[in-house]
Amino acid sequence: xxxxxxxxxxxxxxxxxxxxxxxxxxxxxxxxxxxxxxxxxxxxxxxxxxxxxxxxxxxxxxxxxxxxxxxxxxxxxxxxxxxxxxxxxxxxxxxxxxxxxxxxxxxxxxx
Amino acid sequence: xxxxxxxxxxxxxxxxxxxxxxxxxxxxxxxxxxxxxxxxxxxxxxxxxxxxxxxxxxxxxxxxxxxxxxxxxxxxxxxxxxxxxxxxxxxxxxxxxxxxxxxxxxxxxxxxxx
Numbered sequence: 001x002x003x004x005x006x007x008x009x010x011x012x013x014x015x016x017x018x019x020x021x022x023x024x025x026x027x028x029x030x031x032x033x034x035x036x037x038x039x040x041x042x043x044x045x046x047x048x049x050x051x052x053x054x055x056x057x058x059x060x061x062x063x064x065x066x067x068x069x070x071x072x073x074x075x076x077x078x079x080x081x082x083x084x085x086x087x088x089x090x091x092x093x094x095x096x097x098x099x100x101x102x103x104x105x106x107x108x109x110x111x
Numbered sequence: 112x113x114x115x116x117x118x119x120x121x122x123x124x125x126x127x128x129x130x131x132x133x134x135x136x137x138x139x140x141x142x143x144x145x146x147x148x149x150x151x152x153x154x155x156x157x158x159x160x161x162x163x164x165x166x167x168x169x170x171x172x173x174x175x176x177x178x179x180x181x182x183x184x185x186x187x188x189x190x191x192x193x194x195x196x197x198x199x200x201x202x203x204x205x206x207x208x209x210x211x212x213x214x215x216x217x218x219x220x221x222x223x224x225x
Contacts (some may be wrong), residue, residue, distance in 0.1 A: 005152075008209035032212050043201055044154070088154065092212060098169065099144075099214060103153035 003027055006089055006102025013062035015111050019076040023102045026070065030100075033065050035074045038086045038104065047087075058086040079109045085091065114138065117202050117217040125225055130189045131175065132220045134202030141207035144169075144214060145177065147198040160185055161207065173183045185188040 006023045014021055021035075026093040031052055036044035050056045050072075056063045062075040071090070075081055086104040115136040118203075124130050145157040146169075156169030158177040166177050173192065174196060176188045189196055199221050203214040 034213055038217075041219075041221075043218045046213055046215060049211070077154040090154075090214075090220075098156060098159065101146075101154040103151065 003100040004089060004091060004102045005106055010106040010108060012108045012110060013079055015033060015079060015109055017079050017109075019079050019083070019107060019109075021074040021076075021087050021105050021107070022090075024070055024071050025072070025091055025100075026090040027091075027093065027100075028067075028070065029093040030067075032099075033063070033072050034099075035061075035063055035066075036088040036090060036091040037083075037091055038088060040085075044088055075107045081109050081111050086107045112204055115202060115204055115215055115217040117200075117220050119220060120218065122198035123225060124160075124192050124225045126192060126194060128205045130192050130222065132187045132189075132200055132202075132222070134187070134217060136185075136202075136204045136217075138204065138215075139182060140215075141182070141210070142205045142212075142214075143179065144203040144205075145175070145185070146201045146203065147171065147196075148201060148219075149198050157187065157200075186217045191221075194207050194224050196222065197224045198222060200206050 006034045016075045027094045033050045035048040038044045053065045060077045064073045089102040090099045118133045119171045144155045144159040160179045202217040205214045
């Protein structure tokens with residue numbers, strides 16, 4: 001079983017829609033959770049960073065962590081064509097020296 | 112503010128050749144990482160370094176060598192390149208203890224081994 005599971009999609013939504021991206025994990029020791037956005041032929045760009053449980057909001061983006069279910073989510077409100085990219089979740093145990101990445105979900109926002 | 116840079120951005124080499132990929136960061140981050148990204152596998156950790164002269168293996172270290180004599184540089188060497196090492200390679204860094212573990216990535220090196 002992989003440490004981190006992420007639905008690869010692809011996901012296609014109309015502009016303005018609310019997007020929900022999810023990852024599940026198996027290691028209960030994970031404490032750090034991140035979401036990255038990766039445009040085609042570019043490096044991953046950090047979007048959200050959460051330590052332990054709870055919600056974190058930044059503009060149109062909300063990250064949620066449910067440690068009891070080993071489930072994390074990223075919500076994008078009022079999605080824009082510029083949000084079209086691959087979204088990667090990542091997580092690590094307390095030491096933070098090894099991160100495990102999901103395989104990424106490809107998102108297309110249609111104008 | 113250059114951040115984290117990688118060179119070369121593109122490289123084509125032949126099987127059996129030695130290749131070195133360079134990574135340089137200007138943030139004085141303690142931790143540096145090398146990943147490879149392949150379709151269907153996502154990002155996989157090759158090696159990481161917690162500080163100068165301290166390195167450790169990740170998930171897929173075979174066939175790779177790293178060194179870190181200076182905090183800002185973390186070169187990755189393929190000692191004898193194989194076709195299975197054709198991939199996109201990303202370098203990343205983070206502050207580490209007391210500074211945060213969120214990783215920041217470079218633009219990547221696209222390596223083709225023929």
